[in-house]
Amino acid sequence: MSEEMEGGTVKKFLYVNRKAPYGTIYALESLEVVLIGAAFEQDVSLAFIDDGVYELMKGQNTKGIDMKNFSPTYRALEGYDVEKLYVEKESLDARGLAEADLIVPVKVISAREMTDLMAESEVVLSF
Amino acid sequence: MLHTVNKTPYERNSFDSCLAHARKGDAVLLIEDGVYAAMKGTAPAKKLEQAAKAVAIYVLQPDVEARGIAGRIMDGVKLVDYAGFVDLAAEHPTVQAWL
Numbered sequence: 161m162s163e164e165m166e167g168g169t170v171k172k173f174l175y176v177n178r179k180a181p182y183g184t185i186y187a188l189e190s191l192e193v194v195l196i197g198a199a200f201e202q203d204v205s206l207a208f209i210d211d212g213v214y215e216l217m218k219g220q221n222t223k224g225i226d227m228k229n230f231s232p233t234y235r236a237l238e239g240y241d242v243e244k245l246y247v248e249k250e251s252l253d254a255r256g257l258a259e260a261d262l263i264v265p266v267k268v269i270s271a272r273e274m275t276d277l278m279a280e281s282e283v284v285l286s287f
Numbered sequence: 288m289l290h291t292v293n294k295t296p297y298e299r300n301s302f303d304s305c306l307a308h309a310r311k312g313d314a315v316l317l318i319e320d321g322v323y324a325a326m327k328g329t330a331p332a333k334k335l336e337q338a339a340k341a342v343a344i345y346v347l348q349p350d351v352e353a354r355g356i357a358g359r360i361m362d363g364v365k366l367v368d369y370a371g372f373v374d375l376a377a378e379h380p381t382v383q384a385w386l
Contacts, residue, residue, distance in 0.1 A: 180320045181353075182319070182350075182353055183293065210297060221357075224353060231355070256359075
């Protein structure tokens with residue numbers, strides 16, 4: 161990724177995902193904004209905390225609810241240079257989940273480390 | 288009475304409030320994001336296990352499958368499809384939705 165893009169500088173963006181998929185539109189909206197934002201070549205990180213960790217569950221099958229299964233899109237993020245996905249360990253633990261349950265490679269970090277990630281970010285977008 | 292819960296037990300207190308107000312012989316149906324409460328080995332599942340002694344617990348299967356948690360639903364919970372949802376609503380004189 162280049163240091164400078166035409167007409168602007170590269171900022172550290174953090175997308176904070178805290179909602180389960182399908183029950184609300186937040187998870188899908190977040191993904192769409194991330195994909196749109198990817199065109200602007202910013203330094204993008206995604207954080208999954210609280211119910212947001214459910215977004216990354218393997219084995220989602222939405223045929224029965226007649227909604228789009230957008231979970232495979234997380235695997236496509238790499239192709240848009242969105243490679244920094246952070247998942248909070250405490251959130252996984254509370255929900256009986258482990259890294260192996262997730263559809264993409266992520267970095268599992270502690271709540272404390274998540275706090276630091278938030279503090280280092282210049283733009284925080286919450287979903 | 289049929290109770291429905293559609294939010295995760297981590298996001299809202301509707302799950303806890305529902306269980307606190309369900310009477311013996313009632314049915315509780317977990318739908319939409321409410322289905323996560325029935326995942327094996329979690330704190331909400333323990334509460335459901337306790338509640339299941341007095342009330343019947345159901346989860347809506349299409350919502351379970353959508354969320355990738357089929358096969359991780361605790362024992363003692365019955366899976367129903369949309370037709371089963373309709374049957375439950377018809378069998379009980381009242382339906383209370385814990386939103």
